[in-house]
Amino acid sequence: MECLTLEGNYGNPASRSHLLGWKAEEAVETARRQVADLINADPREIVWTSGATEADNLAIKGVAHFYNKKGKHLVTSKIEHKAVLDSCRQLEREGYEVTYLEPDEKGLISPQAVADVIREDTILVSLMHVNNEIGVVNDIEAIGKITREKKVIFHVDAAQSAGKLDIDLGAMQVDLMSLTAHKIYGPKGVGALYVRRKPRVRIEPQVHGGGHERGMRSGTLATHQIVGMGEAYRIAREEMHEEHERVLALRNRLLDGLKNIEEVYVNGDVEHRVAGNLNISFNFVEGESLMMALRDLALSSGSACTSASLEPSYVLRALGLSDELAHSSLRITVGRFTTEEEIDYAVEKIHEAVAKLRELSPLWDMYKDGVDLDQVQWAAH
């Protein structure tokens, strides 16, 4: 609030000529240091953006446009966030070539798979640290070694991992990293792109104007948003290890409560997985109807960005799940404010809902009668 009122810190951080501007600049620079500290970076490597989506756009298009003389080939995976996939699609329309790696059945991209597709003209590898739907964690440290050795720029979307997993950019050879505030309880509409200084990485700006953020991203800074992001990152740094243990215990309690249901499948690797995520399929129960039964819990079927569409999750499809199982999935997230009582309540509600919906499901009937659903001639519609 302090940054929104006339009595408070109201100045424009880019105004260097008066006290109000200096005070705002100081607040922004404090936040920049707080963000940098969480990932062990230099504050000068942090470029403010409107969120991770903009950071992804800036990283991918920025690298592609700057280094296009060197090559026009990019590498990413099929289960990236839409901000990455759609940026790559746009570059394909501009004449670039993109290789979309298939994850293994656990949702992971192996370092070897990356090494295998890097070519002479490859300029960028873009992979997410933690997947937003299934929570699996890629080994970005190992992948970074490969990209550095092959002199290819490595971009990591860390929207789902910053503040949840240890990120040490002193050790990880990541060149660009997208960050967001709202996934760790900061304000919506603000994020950042980490841009490595040593070895120096260059990007072509995507928003032109007053040359803010050392020319990489013009536009007056949203002081109040940035201060909120800094504070969120400061708190995350203090509490993340303790928080990790607590959240993991709750997630395991949830999984223990659900795994005795018949025909239940966890989607994605369980071991290499962020603590707060559980993505689970209840065979023969359609996900949306299950969410409807659980509408007093905040859950999602598919990713939030695409839950308006009726397509099953492209992430789960890429893992090789059948359409049925992909249609029958639920993503449950455990967070800072989740309690043990809520977990127990969710377990009870899900048991009830699955039993009720299976009672309603002709597929469950057929399964119980021993009908092989794959052999049935369905009328696709």
Add this chain to the structure above:
Amino acid sequence: MAYSDKVLDHYENPRNVGKFDDEDANVGTGMVGAPACGDVMRLQIKVDDKGVIEDAKFKTYGCGSAIASSSLLTEWVKGRSLTEATEIKNKDIADELGLPPVKIHCSVLAEDAIKAAVADIKSKRDGELE
């Protein structure tokens, strides 16, 4: 997605859930949709000697709107002749339940289900009621 009160009511208290014996000569079964598309409806009608639907049952794998569409359909077809039953249009179901555009296909599926069930009983009776 916001659901209408009628959809919620049918979803919370679905009418006529169940299954008749497929082999029964008086039962017509319509199974439409596909698991891969996220909806499968099975509608069954029990038809008396005069060709009047005396009972109906359904089971549906699908979203709340698909469940509500088929539940409503079982209420509507009871007491109708086979001809009257096939006159139920998807628009009637969509209007009654207040389905949003993205859920219209659920009502289309319900219309397909009753047509399929009627066709099934007709083929079982080999056209004797035509």
